[in-house]
Amino acid sequence: MSKITCQCGHENPFGAVLCERCGRPQTEEAKKSKLIDMRYEGSARRSQTYKRSIIDKIWNFFSSVKIGVSIIVAVLATSAIGTLFPQKLFVPATTEVDILAYYEKHYGFAGTLYYKLGFYDMYNSWWFITLVGMLAISIIIASIDRVVPLYKSLKKQRTKRHVSFMRRQRIYGLGTVEDTDMSMAKAEEKLKALRYNVKTEDGAILAERGRFSRWGPYVNHTGLIIFLLGVLLRGLPGFYVDEALWLREGETRAIPGAPGYYLKNNQFILDTYSKEEDAVFSQAIDRVGTIVSNYQSDVTLYKEAEGGLPGESEQLELVKDYSIIVNKPLNFDGFNVFQMDYRLDELKSMTFQLTEKASETSLGEFTVDLINPEPIYHLGEGTYVELKDYYADYDGFEDGKPKSKTPIPNNPAFFFKMVTPAKPDGEMSFVAIRETVETELNDYKATFLSAETRDVTGLVIRKDKTLYILLLGGIIFMIGVAQGSYWNHRRIWIQKGEGDELVLAGHTNKNWFGLKKDLDKVKDFANLPLYEDRQDAESSSDEVKGDNL
Amino acid sequence: MELASLSANLLLVSFIAYLVATMFFGGAVKGTNSEATHQNNRWGNIAIVITIIGFISHLGYFILRWIATGHGQAPVSNMFEFTTAFGMMIVGAFILLFFIYRTPSLGLFALPLAVIIIGYASMFPRELSPLIPALQSYWLTVHVITAAIGEAILAISAVAGLVFLLKNIDLTKKSKQRFWLESVIFTLILVVGFILSSSTFAVIGYEAKFTYINQNEQQAQIVYNYPPLFGMNEYESLTPEKMTPLAEMPAIVNAKTLTTFVWSVATGIVLYLLLRLILRRPVATLFQPFAKKANSQVMDEIGYRSVLIGFPVFTLGALIFAMIWAHEAWSRFWGWDPKEVWALITWLFYAAYLHLRLSRGWEGKKSAWLAVIGFIIIMFNLIAVNLIIAGLHSYA
Numbered sequence: 011m012s013k014i015t016c017q018c019g020h021e022n023p024f025g026a027v028l029c030e031r032c033g034r035p036q037t038e039e040a041k042k043s044k045l046i047d048m049r050y051e052g053s054a055r056r057s058q059t060y061k062r063s064i065i066d067k068i069w070n071f072f073s074s075v076k077i078g079v080s081i082i083v084a085v086l087a088t089s090a091i092g093t094l095f096p097q098k099l100f101v102p103a104t105t106e107v108d109i110l111a112y113y114e115k116h117y118g119f120a121g122t123l124y125y126k127l128g129f130y131d132m133y134n135s136w137w138f139i140t141l142v143g144m145l146a147i148s149i150i151i152a153s154i155d156r157v158v159p160l161y162k163s164l165k166k167q168r169t170k171r172h173v174s175f176m177r178r179q180r181i182y183g184l185g186t187v188e189d190t191d192m193s194m195a196k197a198e199e200k201l202k203a204l205r206y207n208v209k210t211e212d213g214a215i216l217a218e219r220g221r222f223s224r225w226g227p228y229v230n231h232t233g234l235i236i237f238l239l240g241v242l243l244r245g246l247p248g249f250y251v252d253e254a255l256w257l258r259e260g261e262t263r264a265i266p267g268a269p270g271y272y273l274k275n276n277q278f279i280l281d282t283y284s285k286e287e288d289a290v291f292s293q294a295i296d297r298v299g300t301i302v303s304n305y306q307s308d309v310t311l312y313k314e315a316e317g318g319l320p321g322e323s324e325q326l327e328l329v330k331d332y333s334i335i336v337n338k339p340l341n342f343d344g345f346n347v348f349q350m351d352y353r354l355d356e357l358k359s360m361t362f363q364l365t366e367k368a369s370e371t372s373l374g375e376f377t378v379d380l381i382n383p384e385p386i387y388h389l390g391e392g393t394y395v396e397l398k399d400y401y402a403d404y405d406g407f408e409d410g411k412p413k414s415k416t417p418i419p420n421n422p423a424f425f426f427k428m429v430t431p432a433k434p435d436g437e438m439s440f441v442a443i444r445e446t447v448e449t450e451l452n453d454y455k456a457t458f459l460s461a462e463t464r465d466v467t468g469l470v471i472r473k474d475k476t477l478y479i480l481l482l483g484g485i486i487f488m489i490g491v492a493q494g495s496y497w498n499h500r501r502i503w504i505q506k507g508e509g510d511e512l513v514l515a516g517h518t519n520k521n522w523f524g525l526k527k528d529l530d531k532v533k534d535f536a537n538l539p540l541y542e543d544r545q546d547a548e549s550s551s552d553e554v555k556g557d558n559l
Numbered sequence: 560m561e562l563a564s565l566s567a568n569l570l571l572v573s574f575i576a577y578l579v580a581t582m583f584f585g586g587a588v589k590g591t592n593s594e595a596t597h598q599n600n601r602w603g604n605i606a607i608v609i610t611i612i613g614f615i616s617h618l619g620y621f622i623l624r625w626i627a628t629g630h631g632q633a634p635v636s637n638m639f640e641f642t643t644a645f646g647m648m649i650v651g652a653f654i655l656l657f658f659i660y661r662t663p664s665l666g667l668f669a670l671p672l673a674v675i676i677i678g679y680a681s682m683f684p685r686e687l688s689p690l691i692p693a694l695q696s697y698w699l700t701v702h703v704i705t706a707a708i709g710e711a712i713l714a715i716s717a718v719a720g721l722v723f724l725l726k727n728i729d730l731t732k733k734s735k736q737r738f739w740l741e742s743v744i745f746t747l748i749l750v751v752g753f754i755l756s757s758s759t760f761a762v763i764g765y766e767a768k769f770t771y772i773n774q775n776e777q778q779a780q781i782v783y784n785y786p787p788l789f790g791m792n793e794y795e796s797l798t799p800e801k802m803t804p805l806a807e808m809p810a811i812v813n814a815k816t817l818t819t820f821v822w823s824v825a826t827g828i829v830l831y832l833l834l835r836l837i838l839r840r841p842v843a844t845l846f847q848p849f850a851k852k853a854n855s856q857v858m859d860e861i862g863y864r865s866v867l868i869g870f871p872v873f874t875l876g877a878l879i880f881a882m883i884w885a886h887e888a889w890s891r892f893w894g895w896d897p898k899e900v901w902a903l904i905t906w907l908f909y910a911a912y913l914h915l916r917l918s919r920g921w922e923g924k925k926s927a928w929l930a931v932i933g934f935i936i937i938m939f940n941l942i943a944v945n946l947i948i949a950g951l952h953s954y955a
């Protein structure tokens with residue numbers, strides 16, 4: 011591809027619309043237009059220049075803002091669809107069948123359709139992830155396509171521009187003044203006072219301000235890419251730990267995902283607002299009912315001693331006592347432990363009495379720990395109760411056998427073998443809450459006396475090495491977006507024309523109002539010719555603009 | 560309670576100040592020939608001073624209420640508090656942009672918007688409410704306030720857009736744009752309908768109590784403040800002397816919300832039809848003369864500028880601070896909760912706006928329409944997502 015040589019002698023890369031140095035239009039189209047398109051300085055962008063090979067086509071596809079915006083809108087629309095009904099995550103069902111049933115029950119046909127189309131798990135669906143991937147590619151390619159030529163042209167721009175460039179600017183003025191040299195000198199002075207960067211060359215001034223804001227979009231896009239990269243990394247092992255731990259009061263357990271660490275639950279606390287202590291809220295409490303004020307787990311963190319065998323709980327060293335509350339996780343060694351859930355009053359143990367049915371005399375009491383039950387309970391004098399089988403969460407019989415729904419003691423049931431001197435072979439009895447089943451008529455029975463309960467706290471253990479990457483991405487994005495939004499790139503050209511004429515032109519990438527305010531100040535101070543804003547028909551017809559400022 | 564009632568009075572003062580200021584802005588607009596770049600107009604000066612007084616009083620409300628909880632909790636924790644604060648920030652954002660561009664037309668439309676929003680807020684329970692544990696965090700305060708400031712600045716872009724559209728759409732001829740502009744006005748009238756009907760029944764003190772069977776097949780109680788058009792699932796009236804519902808709804812529908820909705824819409828429609836009947840032309844024409852003096856180029860630029868100013872603030876508040884808080888409260892920085900998703904949608908939408916404007920030259924009407932749509936998305940997130948698609952963030 012050959013270079014384009016401008017009349018001014020500068021060699022422009024193939025595809026340039028405006029000469030990099032003097033600004034003369036290079037294409038037929040640009041020569042004919044009244045206002046030139048100043049975006050990217052009319053530089054030669056790859057996407058506008060090469061259109062042949064497949065790579066060119068892919069490049070051009072992704073660098074198009076039209077496509078970029080379409081992808082953004084597609085992500086937006088799919089995200090919105092995902093909020094129509096609750097996502098799978100929020101549905102209280104685990105199996106696919108139950109999930110489908112849930113949608114059917116709550117949302118009817120629309121719910122079934124939502125499930126069938128896969129919208130119930132929108133944000134993990136392959137098409138959603140593909141869209142986000144395309145968004146990332148588009149951001150990268152579109153940025154590279156523009157930033158390089160933009161950087162080059164802004165660097166190479168000359169102070170003195172060709173009149174054909176000046177004439178095609180949105181802000182343009184031409185007129186005679188009394189003393190061109192004086193006006194130029196004063197303009198330079200004023201522009202400097204307005205904190206413009208002023209360059210002069212052979213009867214021409216280029217005043218420029220805030221060029222760095224042009225890099226804002228590229229900085230913010232970099233931030234976005236870093237953020238998305240961080241999200242991608244969480245998929246790799248080791249970067250991300252997410253475990254749950256149910257811990258009963260008094261219990262010590264190994265922390266899943268954090269080898270060598272143990273956690274003990276000393277106490278779980280649930281507080282509510284009271285009308286007496288929080289009198290300002292009494293109206294709200296009356297209206298809504300009980301309002302929880304605090305969920306808290308008082309815990310102790312232990313670490314396995316150096317050299318101790320794994321799992322040897324005597325070898326634990328205390329690390330710290332801590333109260334985990336919502337919004338105040340326990341932090342250690344890069345891990346966070348969060349208060350997420352709780353169960354109040356879980357059964358801890360049950361106490362029974364062995365009685366002789368006929369005389370109703372007691373042969374003694376025994377207590378079954380519902381988490382680690384003993385196999386045999388000796389009541390003395392050759393009397394003992396053997397726990398043959400235990401069902402923590404009894405849920406009726408299946409095929410003649412009792413079954414347990416979960417290992418949590420919600421509804422304990424027991425097979426007891428009761429042995430007494432009178433019945434040395436023992437009697438079998440199935441005991442559940444409000445239900446006793448005997449295979450044959452027994453002389454003895456185990457009657458329920460009392461139960462002890464305790465609370466269980468639900469904790470979540472997280473380790474996320476990507477958080478810092480995400481935060482870095484966020485910070486870079488904010489810097490870039492502020493840079494591009496709160497500053498803008500203004501340029502003012504003033505040149506001597508024929509005789510006593512001065513030519514004036516201005517450009518900004520945004521905030522034309524601000525540019526015109528600056529220009530008005532310079533114009534009044536240096537007595538420059540009037541200019542017009544060729545995109546604001548209304549204000550130039552008034553001819554009063556700026557006068558009152 | 561002393562502080563709380565003083566704070567309520569300050570809110571009332573600001574409400575009235577905004578109404579008065581609107582009229583002065585009207586005078587300022589009337590008194591000029593055009594507003595290319597504005598202008599030390601006497602009416603305009605008075606108007607902005609009253610606006611600032613109102614804003615300071617509003618700020619006083621906010622600060623006193625903050626103190627009044629005694630728990631250091633910022634008054635952004637329920638629908639009433641949040642929406643009122645949002646109204647305050649819209650006025651703040653307007654003041655900011657007024658001092659850059661000095662266009663009374665903007666005030667003439669921004670202040671009534673704030674008035675409607677405050678009016679809307681007052682329809683919710685106004686008592687101080689305690690925070691549930693998940694909301695007890697500095698990050699919540701920082702997140703909500705920053706996000707609301709961002710949204711308020713973005714809202715000004717919609718106001719500028721509306722002025723631009725009112726000025727530039729030919730309302731004498733039938734067209735798509737005229738239809739949509741009229742629809743926007745109609746929607747605003749619906750909100751007024753809600754405020755009107757709701758406060759009417761509140762003044763009367765209407766209450767109808769029911770028991771019903773909820774989604775979890777348990778019995779529950781509910782109080783209607785509107786005459787019940789629709790009954791809850793298997794409802795039974797506890798106040799038989801009051802109106803009997805016309806129809807019973809299944810458990811998945813909240814018949815109370817539906818009743819409120821239908822009453823509000825009906826009131827709004829009646830209001831709108833009355834206006835149409837009196838005017839005999841689109842209601843938008845009523846507002847058009849107030850927009851005619853505005854300079855299109857300046858309005859277009861205000862629209863763009865407020866998105867530029869608001870977008871970074873919104874990003875910081877609604878996404879970055881939100882993620883930090885979510886990480887502390889729920890152990891994950893992002894959970895695809897509907898409220899979060901709608902913040903993302905809003906953000907993507909304004910990103911699309913910026914790209915369309917910058918690279919595809921969407922200026923003028925197109926960009927004004929986008930700004931109006933953006934505001935609709937914001938309001939959808941504030942209202943509908945809270946009340947209908949309740950997620951973790953649902954207040955009240």
Ligand code: HEM
Pocket residue numbers: 072073074075076077078079081082145148149152153156224226227228230231234491494495907910913914917918
């Ligand atoms: C969610 C994703 C995106 C965000 C938040 C974002 C953000 C931004 C922002 C804030 C600007 C500056 C706009 C202004 O100053 O008015 C910008 C500019 C730009 N963006 Fe994006 N962007 C995103 C995606 C994309 C994509 C997918 C493309 C691909 C075509 C793209 C291409 C551009 C271009 C070409 C510019 C103008 C650069 C310039 O004028 O020098 N962006 N972006």
